[in-house]
Amino acid sequence: MADPVAPPPLRRGFALADAITLVRIPLAIAFPILGGTTERLALLGLAAATDLGDGVVARRYGGSRIGAVLDPIVDKLFMAAAFGTVLWSGDLAWWEVTALLMRDIVLSVAFFITLATGRGTAVPARFGGKVVTLLQLLTLLAFILKSSYFLRPLAWATAAVALYAIYDYNQPFFRKLNAND
Template identity: 40%
Template sequence: MGERRAEDRVRPPVSDRVLTTPNALTVTRILLVPVFLWLLLGRRDELAAFWVLAASAATDWLDGAMARRFGLVSRLGQLLDPVADRLFVLSTLAGLLLAGIVPWWFVVALLARDFWGVTELLRLRGRGLRRLPVTFVGKAATFCLLSAFPLLLLGHAVSGLAAGIVRSVGWAFGWWGLGLYWVSAIMYYVQAQQVVRQDPR
């Protein structure tokens, strides 16, 4: 009983509420995707695109922190948040690639990880798994990537010594994000093999 109460304190209850501030922030992050792409590729305003991208990245941290702090964790939020993360990462990668800010091999390495995740999930749907579990490593990878993208964009928008420093920090986050992204894939694979052993159909 004591262990169960301790677990309840660590994991806030999940509600069926839809209209919550964290959910609104997640939806805002999704809606800012076309705004970012228009500013970067349409208007070619890299500095304005940076501020939109930075605001979008901030909502990823803020919605989760608010949900846990104020007990606003919801099933809709658990569904929307990873979707918003993937949409944000993929659209930002596409924009930065087309703008010549990130190389194609970096994009391919990240897309290959996402492609593997989709195929693995399709393989396990017959065994009752509807989505890949969210792990700390996966969230850390997303945090690094969401930090890297605005910094790489800012390093391209400014000039001089500051540009070199910002780009270096941005690529540091980018390399960490890419590495952790694939580490989380390995962790998902190990968990998937456990599912297969439990249900070898």
């Protein structure tokens, strides 16, 4: 008997959630180009809404194998573009931006390792990762609103939670890698 609360299984091909995910690509391209506060607030809001929306749609109506891989890649693309803009502005140093993105960097490396070893590609979202994403969005909000009072504390809070998230994400990753050895 099927679990009544389990999400629908992943299917081949393209799903509605994938179309929602793809909206973030032009948002990532536009973020560094559009410099106005209103424009960047709109881009950040749309990026956050599509990140939430694609997950809700995928859980409710089913996602695709493509989407399971595409969503985290597009998430990282948007964050890289947005925090690259923060770096370019000089509001945070390169090492602070790196600390903000360390969870994304580690997960990207893990993704390519699992891809190269043929041991799976999708990494399910975990609570720590959701908190990091929320803090990253709040950090970007502080940047857009030119709130230097909140920018650095949010950046460091994000980096601290990212350390936990790296640990949390890597537990099943290392179990999976060691399972076949």
